[in-house]
Amino acid sequence: xxxxxxxxxxxxxxxxxxxxxxxxxxxxxxxxxxxxxxxxxxxxxxxxxxxxxxxxxxxxxxxxxxxxxxxxxxxxxxxxxxxxxxxxxxxxxxxxxxxxxxxxxxxxxxxxxxxxxxxxxxxxxxxxxxxxxxxxxxxxxxxxxxxxxxxxxxxxxxxxxxxxxxxxxxxxxxxxxxxxxxxxxxxxxxxxxxxxxxxxxxxxxxxxxxxxxxxxxxxxxxxxxxxxxxxxxxxxxxxxxxxxxxxxxxxxxxxxxxxxxxxxxxxxxxxxxxxxxxxxxxxxxxxxxxxxxxxxxxxxxxxxxxxxxxxxxxxxxxxxxxxxxxxxxxxxxxxxxxxxxxxxxxxxxxxxxxxxxxxxxxxxxxxxxxxxxxxxxxxxxxxxxxxxxxxxxxxxxxxxxxxxxxxxxxxxxxxxxxxxxxxxxxxxxxxxxxxxxxxxxxxxxxxxxxxxxxxxxxxx
Amino acid sequence: xxxxxxxxxxxxxxxxxxxxxxxxxxxxxxxxxxxxxxxxxxxxxxxxxxxxxxxxxxxxxxxxxxxxxxxxxxxxxxxxxxxxxxxxxxxxxxxxxxxxxxxxxxxxxxxxxxxxxxxxxxxxxxxxxxxxxxxxxxxxxxxxxxxxxxxxxxxxxxxxxxxxxxxxxxxxxxxxxxxxxxxxxxxxxxxxxxxxxxxxxxxxxxxxxxxxxxxxxxxxxxxxxxxxxxxxxxxxxxxxxxxxxxxxxxxxxxxxxxxxxxxxxxxxxxxxxxxxxxxxxxxxxxxxxxxxxxxxxxxxxxxxxxxxxxxxxxxxxxxxxxxxxxxxxxxxxxxxxxxxxxxxxxxxxxxxxxxxxxxxxxxxxxxxxxxxxxxxxxxxxxxxxxxxxxxxxxxxxxxxxxxxxxxxxxxxxxxxxxxxxxxxxxxxxxxxxxxxxxxxxxxxxxxxxxxxxxxxxxxxxxxxxxxxxxxxxxxxxxxxxxxxxxxxxxxxxxxxxxxxxxxxxxx
Numbered sequence: 018x019x020x021x022x023x024x025x026x027x028x029x030x031x032x033x034x035x036x037x038x039x040x041x042x043x044x045x046x047x048x049x050x051x052x053x054x055x056x057x058x059x060x061x062x063x064x065x066x067x068x069x070x071x072x073x074x075x076x077x078x079x080x081x082x083x084x085x086x087x088x089x090x091x092x093x094x095x096x097x098x099x100x101x102x103x104x105x106x107x108x109x110x111x112x113x114x115x116x117x118x119x120x121x122x123x124x125x126x127x128x129x130x131x132x133x134x135x136x137x138x139x140x141x142x143x144x145x146x147x148x149x150x151x152x153x154x155x156x157x158x159x160x161x162x163x164x165x166x167x168x169x170x171x172x173x174x175x176x177x178x179x180x181x182x183x184x185x186x187x188x189x190x191x192x193x194x195x196x197x198x199x200x201x202x203x204x205x206x207x208x209x210x211x212x213x214x215x216x217x218x219x220x221x222x223x224x225x226x227x228x229x230x231x232x233x234x235x236x237x238x239x240x241x242x243x244x245x246x247x248x249x250x251x252x253x254x255x256x257x258x259x260x261x262x263x264x265x266x267x268x269x270x271x272x273x274x275x276x277x278x279x280x281x282x283x284x285x286x287x288x289x290x291x292x293x294x295x296x297x298x299x300x301x302x303x304x305x306x307x308x309x310x311x312x313x314x315x316x317x318x319x320x321x322x323x324x325x326x327x328x329x330x331x332x333x334x335x336x337x338x339x340x341x342x343x344x345x346x347x348x349x350x351x352x353x354x355x356x357x358x359x360x361x362x363x364x365x366x367x368x369x370x371x372x373x374x375x376x377x378x379x380x381x382x383x384x385x386x387x388x389x390x391x392x393x394x395x396x397x398x399x400x401x402x403x404x405x406x407x408x409x410x411x412x413x414x415x416x417x418x419x420x421x422x423x424x425x426x427x428x429x430x431x432x433x434x435x436x437x438x439x440x441x442x443x444x445x446x447x448x449x450x451x452x453x454x455x456x457x458x459x460x461x462x463x464x465x466x467x468x469x470x471x472x473x474x475x476x477x
Numbered sequence: 478x479x480x481x482x483x484x485x486x487x488x489x490x491x492x493x494x495x496x497x498x499x500x501x502x503x504x505x506x507x508x509x510x511x512x513x514x515x516x517x518x519x520x521x522x523x524x525x526x527x528x529x530x531x532x533x534x535x536x537x538x539x540x541x542x543x544x545x546x547x548x549x550x551x552x553x554x555x556x557x558x559x560x561x562x563x564x565x566x567x568x569x570x571x572x573x574x575x576x577x578x579x580x581x582x583x584x585x586x587x588x589x590x591x592x593x594x595x596x597x598x599x600x601x602x603x604x605x606x607x608x609x610x611x612x613x614x615x616x617x618x619x620x621x622x623x624x625x626x627x628x629x630x631x632x633x634x635x636x637x638x639x640x641x642x643x644x645x646x647x648x649x650x651x652x653x654x655x656x657x658x659x660x661x662x663x664x665x666x667x668x669x670x671x672x673x674x675x676x677x678x679x680x681x682x683x684x685x686x687x688x689x690x691x692x693x694x695x696x697x698x699x700x701x702x703x704x705x706x707x708x709x710x711x712x713x714x715x716x717x718x719x720x721x722x723x724x725x726x727x728x729x730x731x732x733x734x735x736x737x738x739x740x741x742x743x744x745x746x747x748x749x750x751x752x753x754x755x756x757x758x759x760x761x762x763x764x765x766x767x768x769x770x771x772x773x774x775x776x777x778x779x780x781x782x783x784x785x786x787x788x789x790x791x792x793x794x795x796x797x798x799x800x801x802x803x804x805x806x807x808x809x810x811x812x813x814x815x816x817x818x819x820x821x822x823x824x825x826x827x828x829x830x831x832x833x834x835x836x837x838x839x840x841x842x843x844x845x846x847x848x849x850x851x852x853x854x855x856x857x858x859x860x861x862x863x864x865x866x867x868x869x870x871x872x873x874x875x876x877x878x879x880x881x882x883x884x885x886x887x888x889x890x891x892x893x894x895x896x897x898x899x900x901x902x903x904x905x906x907x908x909x910x911x912x913x914x915x916x917x918x919x920x921x922x923x924x925x926x927x928x929x930x931x932x933x934x935x936x937x938x939x940x941x942x943x944x945x946x947x948x949x950x951x952x953x954x955x956x957x958x959x960x961x962x963x964x965x966x967x968x969x970x971x972x973x974x975x976x977x978x979x980x981x982x983x984x
Contacts, residue, residue, distance in 0.1 A: 330631030333623055466613075472636050473616045 053302055054183075056295050058190040059084055065198045066209060076206040078278070079148065082286040083141070083156045084213065089264045090140070091163040094132050096260030097253040098125060099171050104252055105242040106175045116235040118172070122228055124239030125168045133164040144283035155210040162217040169224035176231055177313075185227070189220020255416045259403070262423035262452075263396075266430035266445050267294065274434045289379070290441055293386040296372070297393035300365050304358025304397045311350030312404065319343045320408060327471055340467050347405060347464075354401060362394045381438050388442035395449035402456035406463065409470070414459040422452035485517040485542050486983055488659035488677070492523045492670035496533040496544075500804075501888055502665050502690050503534065505772055510538045512972045516979065519543035519657035523649070523669050525550045547652035549645035549669060566604075569597045570614050577622050580730075583737025583761065591672075591738065592679050598650035606647045610640060627723040638724050642731050649673055661686060661982045664739070667693040668732065671739030678742050684982040687739055688747040688770070690885040691906075692756045697732045699883075701725050737761040745978055749886040750907035751915065768978070771907070772886050773971035776963050779895035783959070785872035786897050797828040797945045800874035800898070802867065802889050803881075805832065806839045810903070811846050813934050814880040819853040820938035825945060829858055831873065833865035871896040875951065876944050881905050882931050890926075891966045894958030899951060900926035901940045903933075914961060925958030 059081060066077045102125050109117045137157030145153060166189075173182050193216015200208030246253055270287035271277050277287040323339040331339070365372065366387050373383040399422065406415040430444030463470065489495075495506035510518050518541045527548045537544070572590050581587045598604075609615055619639055627635050649669060656677050663686040664674035671687060678685035702725065740746060740762040747770050748754035754767050790796060799821070803809050811832065818830045836843040843861075850859050862870075877893040877900040884906035891911065893900050902908040912926040927944065929936035944951050 327633055330634060332629050333620070333632040334628070336632055468632075469613060469616045472633070473611050473613075473619075 053299060054186045054190055055088060056299055058194050060295070062194050062197055062209070062213070065194070066201055066206070069198060069201045070205065073205065075280075078286055079152075079280050079284070080206040080209055082280045082284050083145075083152075083210070084159070085267075085286075085291065086140070086284065087137075087156060087160045087163055089267060090136055090160055091133065091167060092260045093257070093264055094136060095129050095164050095167045097256035098129055099167055100252050100256035101246055101249070102168065102171045102242060103175060104249060105245045106172060108245070110175075115232070117237045117241060119229070119232045119235035120237045120239045121242040122168070122172055122232070124242060125171070126165050126225075127239065128243075129164040129168045130161050133161040137161060140283065146282045148281055149207050152207045152210055155207065155214050159210065159214050159217060162214065162221055166217065166221050166224060169221060169228055172228045172232065173224060176228075178227065178231070181227055182224070185220055185223040188223060189216050192216045192219050249412070251412045251416045255412065255419050258416070258419035258423045262419060262426050262448070265423060265427045266448075267291065269427070269430045269434050270441075273431065276438065289382055289385060289438060293382055293389045293442065294392075294445065296386060297389035298396075300361060300390055301358060301393045301397035303361045304354045304394070305400070307357045308350055308354045308397075308401045308404075311346065311353060312408075315346045316343065316350060316408075319346050323467075324471075333468070336468060340464070343467075344464050347460075351398075351401065354398065358394055358397055362390050365390050385438070385441045388446055392442060392446040392449050395446060395453050399449050399453040399456055402453060402460050405460050406456060409460075409463050409467070411459060411463050411470075414456070414463065418452055418456040418459060421455055422448055425451045484658040484660075485519040486659060487516060487661045487663055487979065488519045488521060488657045488674075490521045490523070490656075490662060490664040490670045490674040490677070492664075492666055492668055493525065494665060495522075496520070496535045496537060497522065497524065497531050499534045501772070501885055504888055505688075505690065506665060507535050507538075508773075508968065508971075509975060510541060512968070512975065513979065514538070514540050516540065516983070517542045519659055520545070521656050521670075521673065522546045523673065524548045527551055543657045545652070545655045545657060547648065547655070549648045551648070565601070566597075566614070569594060570618060573618055574621070577618070577625065580626075581734045583734040583741060585741065587734065588675065588679060588738045588741060592676050595646070595650035595653060595676055596680070598647055599653045602651060606644060609647070610643075627727070630723040634724055635727075638727055642727070645669060646672070653677070659683065661979060663688065665690065667736035667739040668697070669735070672735045675739045675742035684744040685739075685742050686745045686747065686978060686982070687743040688749075689753060689757060690749055691883070692753055692760070694729075694732050694736045694760050695756060696883070698729055701728045733760070740766075744982065747978070750910050752907065752910075753885070768974070770971060770974040770978075771966055772888055772891060773966045773968040774888065774891050774895060774962070775968050776895045776959075776966075779871075779892065779897075782868060782871050783895075783897035786874070789872055790875070795827075796875055797825055798873055798875045799828060799830045799941060799945075800870060800877050801830070801832045801834070801879070802865075802870060802877065802893075803834045803879070804838050805834055805836045805843050805846060805861070807842050808881060808883050810880045810882050810932060811842075812849055813932050813937065814878060815846060815849050815853055815855065815859065816934035817878070817880065817937040817941065818855050818859050820934060821941050821945075822855060822858045824938075824942050828941075828945065829860075830855070830878075831860050831862055831870070833862045833870050835864050836861060867892065871898055874898045876901060876941060877926075878937065878941065879903065879908065880932075880937065884908060886911070891962055894925050894962045895966075897955045897959060899944060899954035899958060901937060901944065902926060902928060903931045903937070904928045905931060911961075911966075912958075918961075922961045922964075923953065923957040925954050925961060 063077060063081050066080065070077060102121060105121055106118050109115055109121075134157070137160035141156040141160070142150075142153045145156075170182055173179075173185075193213045195212075196215045197209040197212030200212040202208075204211070267287070267290070270290045271285035272283075274287055274290070276289050277285045280286055319339070319342045323336070323343055326336050326339045369383050369387050369390070373379075373386065399418075403415055403418060406418070426445060426448035428444075429447050433440035433442070433444045489506060489510075491502075491506065494500065495503040518538075520541060520543070522544065524546060525548065527546075572593055576587065576590045576594070598609075619636060622639065623630070623632065623635050646669075649672065653673065653676060656673060658681070661684055662674040662678045664670045665688055667687065667689065671693070674685050674687070677683075737760070740757070740760070743762075743766060745768060746757060746762050746766045747768050748757060749769070749771050751769060754764075754769060757767060758764050799818070801809075801811070801814055805811050814830070814832070818828075821828050821830075847861070850856055871893060874893075875898070877889070877898045879887065879890060879900060879902040881887075881903055882905065886907035890900050890902065890908060894911070900908075900912060902912060909928050912928060913924050914922055927940035929940055944954065
């Protein structure tokens with residue numbers, strides 16, 4: 018008989034949509050959580066070192082500036098890698114090929130270690146002279162460890178083992194701080210660096226062992242995940258821009274500001290700015306905790322419910338209702354975030370001078386601290402919006418926001434650097450605000466057109 | 478439409494048949510082209526997916542001057558950037574909305590709208606289907622259609638159904654500029670081919686002729702109703718009030734509308750036999766346009782076969798050979814044939830069944846048939862011969878069996894009768910007309926075989942036993958068949974009818 022009729026059967030197989038639940042929630046946490054613990058530890062350690070080495074102010078500055086640089090470099094270097102591995106791992110779960118995950122862990126560690134060795138070697142050994150070689154090598158090694166720790170954290174985040182991460186960081190930093198404190202008494206800051214390095218080794222072993230235990234050995238190519246980089250270059254750039262965006266103002270203050278202090282070679286510190294900004298970044302922990310709790314519970318549930326409706330034959334009006342519930346949950350999350358973080362920030366602004374006196378900071382630093390507290394607040398909200406964009410797979414939007422944030426923070430902070438202390442911090446504040454506005458607009462648009470993106474654009 | 482280098486007298490618009498697939502329609506197409514060597518033909522072939530290994534099943538006659546192919550279910554690779562659907566598309570979307578505002582019925586209004594849309598798509602070949610489909614305005618229209626026609630249906634399924642309805646038509650629109658120019662557009666079915674021919678005819682003002690061998694829409698309805706994989710609410714929440722779910726109705730509605738457009742545009746509609754003409758009228762064809770032209774053969778080519786058969790039968794008096802000539806596929810219901818064989822062999826242990834025809838088209842079905850044959854214990858009486866030359870096969874038979882569940886006007890019956898082989902057949906298509914004559918046949922030639930219910934192996938077996946054991950009856954039927962075919966199904970008669978039809982339009 019004539020006729021080709023119709024062939025729905027073959028085509029209909031491709032017609033399901035999935036939400037990448039849980040793939041991205043962690044992106045923000047792994048960047049933010051651990052290095053908050055590290056800031057706290059570092060502050061504690063600096064305080065301890067002042068007690069142990071009372072007459073070695075310069076050495077302590079060398080130590081803390083080195084560790085700060087290690088963290089900055091590690092975050093910028095592994096930012097793209099983290100986001101890529103997060104996506105790759107989540108994809109392997111949804112493709113039901115979990116055996117490919119462990120090889121990618123090894124591959125990721127190798128890539129991170131190679132990058133960190135090169136950067137650490139060039140910077141700490143090549144560009145930081147007049148320091149004992151033990152210290153140089155330890156600092157470079159610390160960069161390798163920290164980078165590998167970030168890679169390992171990715172896997173535990175995807176496994177949603179946040180408790181494990183916190184536990185490992187707690188043990189690792191606890192032992193690191195203790196070892197550094199002990200060794201500093203005998204070998205000075207080189208001892209402190211080696212001690213901290215030992216703590217990081219403990220931390221890395223804890224994380225890696227847990228990853229190995231949870232995921233198993235698997236099989237396949239170690240570098241298969243790099244193939245995903247070709248398909249998702251926007252994701253890589255997003256990770257790079259975002260982390261660079263967070264650090265660009267510090268780099269500018271270190272390397273361009275007239276108020277910065279040359280510690281050794283290319284190693285600088287900006288005492289006026291650094292402490293203020295670290296304390297501010299620390300101040301966003303409550304807001305972040307509240308928001309992540311919301312995302313992990315009510316939002317995740319409704320997000321899943323939306324896609325269940327989509328894939329299981331719900332009518333459009335039911336799907337729209339499900340979308341409304343996602344929006345409701347997000348609004349609730351943001352309201353809580355604003356309440357908790359608003360209150361925290363307000364209290365800190367009011368108590369800034371009291372806090373300043375605890376840390377023996379100057380009047381200028383207190384002023385900058387008040388400004389950067391606002392910046393931290395805005396950054397927190399920006400981060401939350403970015404997380405939502407990742408959830409809805411608006412990679413283009415997330416990339417745009419990160420890029421604008423990077424440009425704004427770079428450009429505006431450069432402007433303030435060329436001005437005077439009175440302007441310090443405003444670059445960061447305005448850049449975070451711009452990023453927040455852009456990301457919030459993007460989130461609104463995305464939510465309004467969610468069905469269109471889900472169906473017509475295949476989730477893109 | 479841009480000017481084509483080749484303009485032929487007749488363009489045949491063919492869907493899934495000639496020259497790539499053999500079968501009744503293709504035999505007819507080949508025959509028609511060969512009947513009129515003085516007229517030039519072009520072919521516009523619509524396939525599902527391009528098969529690089531596919532080969533022509535026919536040697537194209539020299540009067541075929543052009544062949545164009547389009548594959549409607551191939552993946553869309555036509556480029557075009559997202560956002561390429563710009564301001565020029567505003568009237569396009571307006572017309573899409575006009576089409577959707579009321580349920581399309583396939584009349585002149587719909588035909589003109591669809592023609593405009595297809596033309597627009599054809600003229601904007603830089604815009605790929607993906608780009609169109611992902612455009613927010615397309616999305617808005619999809620939502621409007623959903624709200625209007627299927628507001629309670631699974632949106633996911635509706636959306637993909639809509640996409641699958643539109644995508645082949647989009648591909649067709651893209652290919653319309655390759656449709657050869659001709660004085661007459663002649664299509665062998667409604668469906669996509671009917672749509673293409675109707676569009677070309679309406680665009681050029683040239684006449685369209687439609688010859689339907691089966692009834693395309695009826696076959697699609699059967700397909701759609703049988704398909705458990707169309708996921709609509711009916712499957713999820715069965716409902717006594719609605720025998721068909723929304724999505725099935727959407728599919729059927731689609732083929733109904735494009736069928737009506739083809740009927741509407743056709744200057745002449747040809748049916749192979751009376752029952753099909755009734756079906757065409759039922760599905761919207763204007764009775765005044767319908768002519769009945771059956772299939773035909775050169776009966777003289779079969780005299781030799783008849784002679785061979787007679788010689789064999791005189792050599793082997795009382796032989797009981799039953800033959801089946803056709804593809805071993807489910808629509809031919811070979812399993813019923815096997816059950817019939819079992820019952821015949823119970824009564825006539827000497828009887829033999831020869832199944833001649835390709836086995837590879839539905840390998841799974843063929844395997845099941847072989848298994849069934851073994852289960853029934855008839856492997857000594859039944860032989861699957863594979864592809865066999867008709868001329869070698871027909872003389873070996875005492876009687877032909879046809880167990881199909883669907884047929885048009887099967888050549889195999891005409892040829893059997895022409896070779897003097899009576900036929901026992903299920904009551905499908907024109908089989909009854911062929912074996913018993915059209916009502917009011919004069920002179921009445923009498924039965925050339927026996928008719929049984931579809932899938933009724935008891936009745937088929939009873940008929941076979943009767944003809945195999947009653948030699949005078951068998952001989953009477955042979956005579957009746959020879960006479961009827963000579964008179965009504967000779968190629969001369971068919972040629973004369975089509976000559977008249979073409980000449981009218983080519984003048």
